[in-house]
Amino acid sequence: MSFTGCKAALYIHIPFCAVKCDYCDFYSVSDLGHVGDVLENISRQLDSLMSKYGVSSFSSVYIGGGTPGIVPPDKMAGLLEKVRVLGGGILPVEVTMECNPRNISDRNLETWISGGINRISLGVQSFQDTFLQMAGRRSSRKAVLSALDTLDKYRDRLNLSLDLIQGLPGMTSEDQIADLKEAVSWKPDHLSWYSLILEPDTPLYDDWDRRSGGISADDEEVWQKGCRLLSENGYKRYEISNFCLPGRESVHNSAYWKMRPYMGCGPAGVSMLRDNSGLISRFRTKPDVNSFGRGELLYDEVEELSPEDFLKDYLLMGLRIADGISRKEFREIFSMTPEDLLPASSARWRERGCLNSDDASFRCSEKGMDLLNSILIDFFDEIESSEVPVTLNWPLSGASD
Ligand code: SF4
Numbered sequence: 206m207s208f209t210g211c212k213a214a215l216y217i218h219i220p221f222c223a224v225k226c227d228y229c230d231f232y233s234v235s236d237l238g239h240v241g242d243v244l245e246n247i248s249r250q251l252d253s254l255m256s257k258y259g260v261s262s263f264s265s266v267y268i269g270g271g272t273p274g275i276v277p278p279d280k281m282a283g284l285l286e287k288v289r290v291l292g293g294g295i296l297p298v299e300v301t302m303e304c305n306p307r308n309i310s311d312r313n314l315e316t317w318i319s320g321g322i323n324r325i326s327l328g329v330q331s332f333q334d335t336f337l338q339m340a341g342r343r344s345s346r347k348a349v350l351s352a353l354d355t356l357d358k359y360r361d362r363l364n365l366s367l368d369l370i371q372g373l374p375g376m377t378s379e380d381q382i383a384d385l386k387e388a389v390s391w392k393p394d395h396l397s398w399y400s401l402i403l404e405p406d407t408p409l410y411d412d413w414d415r416r417s418g419g420i421s422a423d424d425e426e427v428w429q430k431g432c433r434l435l436s437e438n439g440y441k442r443y444e445i446s447n448f449c450l451p452g453r454e455s456v457h458n459s460a461y462w463k464m465r466p467y468m469g470c471g472p473a474g475v476s477m478l479r480d481n482s483g484l485i486s487r488f489r490t491k492p493d494v495n496s497f498g499r500g501e502l503l504y505d506e507v508e509e510l511s512p513e514d515f516l517k518d519y520l521l522m523g524l525r526i527a528d529g530i531s532r533k534e535f536r537e538i539f540s541m542t543p544e545d546l547l548p549a550s551s552a553r554w555r556e557r558g559c560l561n562s563d564d565a566s567f568r569c570s571e572k573g574m575d576l577l578n579s580i581l582i583d584f585f586d587e588i589e590s591s592e593v594p595v596t597l598n599w600p601l602s603g604a605s606d
Contacts, residue, residue, distance in 0.1 A: 210261045214456075214467040215267070216470070219272065221243075222275075228342075229407065230407055244280055247470045247471050254468050258480055260466070263468075265301070266300045272308065273302050278317060282317070301325070301326055307344065325363055325366070331370065333380065333384065335375065366393060369385065371431070372424065374409070376422060377422050378422040378427045382431060386434065394450050395449040444462060444525055464518060472497045475506075476488055488505070515597055523567075524569050530543065534601065535567065545593070548587075549587055550580075
C-alpha cells in the first residue's frame, strides 16, 4: 500500500468565543488578541501534518469552534485559499462553517461563500428566550430569526444545518417539540438534535436545580415524538442524533463515523492518521492558544491504535449510523467479515433481533440501536478474549470519496 496520497477530513478549530456559554466545556478563550497568530500557525500546522502523514487532499472541511464567525471574513477567506491550494487546487464538495446566529450578515455570507464555504451549521439550540437565558447562552429568539431570514436568501448557494439542544433547563416536552417544529418550518437540509449533557465544572452543572425549576421532561417520550415529527417532514434519522433530507448527510461527520482519516488543526483539534512506518495514531493539538499562538505545535492525548483498538472503535462508530458498516469496506480493512471476528457475540445479538445485517452491511436493528452499549461491551469482550489475529489495511485508497 502506498503511503502518499491519503485523503483526510479536515477540521479547523477556531478556539475563540466572545463569552462562554454556561453549559460548554469545549476549549475556547475570550481573549481575541491571539486570533491573527493562531490563524498563522494553523496554516503552518496544515503543512506540517500533511507532510508528516502523507495527506494530499481533503474529503471535507469543517471549521468549528469556538466561534469561527469571530474571525474577520477576509482572513477566513485567506485560510480557505491555503486549504484549496494544499488540497490540489480545489476545495472538497462540503466546506462547513459553524456559526453563531449573531455572526450571520449579508457581508459575512458573501465573503464566506466566495471563499468556498458551502454549508452553514447554525447553533440555534432553542427558539425560546427563556431557555436560551436559562442555559446561559448569549443568543436570543430575535437573533436566531434574523440569522435564518438572512440565510434564506443564500439557500441556492448554501446548505443549512441547524443544531438544537434537547432538554435545556426548565423545558417541558411541549417546549422541546415546539422548538423542533419551528426548526423544521425553515426546511434545513440537516438537523442535529442533541441531548444536553451536563459537564462537571460548568456553571450550569452547579446550578441545574435552580435553573430547571424541577422540570424534567420524559426524554423517551419527547424523543419518540420528535423522531416521528421529523420523519413525517421527510427527515431521515441517519445517526443517533442526526437527521437529514435525502442525500444531505454530513460528509464530514460521516468520515468520523466511518473511521476515515481525519486531520484536526488549531488548539484542541483532533487527528487520526497513519504515519510512514504504518503506525496509526490519534492525537490532539494541545488546547493552549498561548503556545499555539507563539508558533509551537504541541500534541497531547496521543494514542497509538493497535489493530484491536482500531477494530473496537470501528464498531463503536460504525454501528451508530443507520446504514451500519459496509461489509465491502470492512473486508478490505480487516480481511475478514464481522462474523469471523465476532462469531459468538454477533450470533447472540442476531438471535435477539438486535442485528439487522444483509449482504451489503452489518448494522443494528432499531431494537439494537437502543441496546448499542450492551452490544458493544459484548463485542469488545469477545475481541479481548479472541485468538484470531486482527490485521489492518488502512486507510483505503479512495474510501474518502
Ligand atoms: S458558542 Fe459554542 S463553543 Fe462557544 S461557549 Fe458557546 S457552546 Fe461553547
